[in-house]
Amino acid sequence: MYTVDLHAHTRFFHGHRALGDRFDPLGVRLLTAMAARRGLDGVATTNHDYYTAFDSSSGVEPLPGIEITTDRGHVLVVGPNPPEATKPGALSPNEAVALAHDRDCAAIVAHPFRNSSVRELDDVPFDAIEVNGKHPRSRPLVEELAAERDLPLVGGSDAHYPFEVGRAYTVIEADQLTPGAVVDAIRDGRVNARVYRSWHDRLLRRGYRAIHDRKHVIDALEKPTPGVGRPPGED
Structure with missing residues (x-):
């Protein structure tokens, strides 16, 4: 049994690839150090539209991944051989999933209601x-969506800053923590999504809600799916 954050970033800014390449080695050390403090066994480095291999540090395994920006939203690709780079908006979701599967990776719907x-x-x-x-x-909505599609739920923090790591994570039933074993566990449904609920995490989420409201982000909390009730308040 392993605990893994399946959605995290090694930098807090988008774009600027050359600058990011210099920052990422430090970013992954900070990321894994905080994951270790959270008690996690692994963290997937799913940077936007590019993948870089990182060595293990802090006793936490950095798993290969990429967050692909499709023409309909974001798709997380996690596994042994993610694509090195994708052009934002160039792929459809179907093409992104096909690319993931061709490279022996799992394809995950990222933040489906944002x-x-x-x-x-x-x-x-x-x-x-x-x-x-x-x-x-939004978890009740995500659970309903997953049940309709007969798909498992996984958890990821979507961290861009190290202190965000582990706010949501995945419990993985596997004999070893390797990229291939993670993919197999996801496809077999041997995964469970968990949410960390400390006072610090609740404070962060209030801040994000305020930011997203100001940016007019489409969010299930404000615009529920037709026929689906508004999710309960966060504890």
């Missing part, structure tokens, strides 16, 4: 749906 219409696609063979650490109150 800036995404990927959840509306019935014919895309995703492997799992994410409970996102920035929006845990």
Whole structure:
């Protein structure tokens, strides 16, 4: 049994690839150090539209991954051989999933109720749906969506700063923590999404709600799916 944050970033800014390449080695050390403090066994480094291999540090395994920006929203790709780079908006969700599967990776719907219409696609063979650490109150909607698609739930913090790591994470039933074993566990449904609920995490989430309200982000909390009730308040 392992605990893994399946959605994290090694930098707090988007773009600026050359600058990021210099920052990422430090970023992953900070990321894994905080994951170790949380008691996690691993963290997937899912940077936006590029993948870099990182060595293990702090006793926490950095798992290969990438967050692909499709023309309908974001798709997390985690596994032994993610693509090195993708062009934002160039791939459809179907193409992103096909690319993931061709490279022996799992394809996960990222934050399905934030800036995404990927959840509306019935014919895309995703492997799992994410409970996102920035929006845990949307979990009832995510659970309903996962049940409709007969897909497992995984958890990821969507951390861009080290202190955000582990706000949501995944419990993985596997004999060893390798990229291939993680993919197999996701596809077999041997995973469970968990949300960390300390006072610090609750304070962070209130801040994110305020930021997203100001940015007019499409969020299930404000615009529920037709026919689906508003999720309960966060504890």
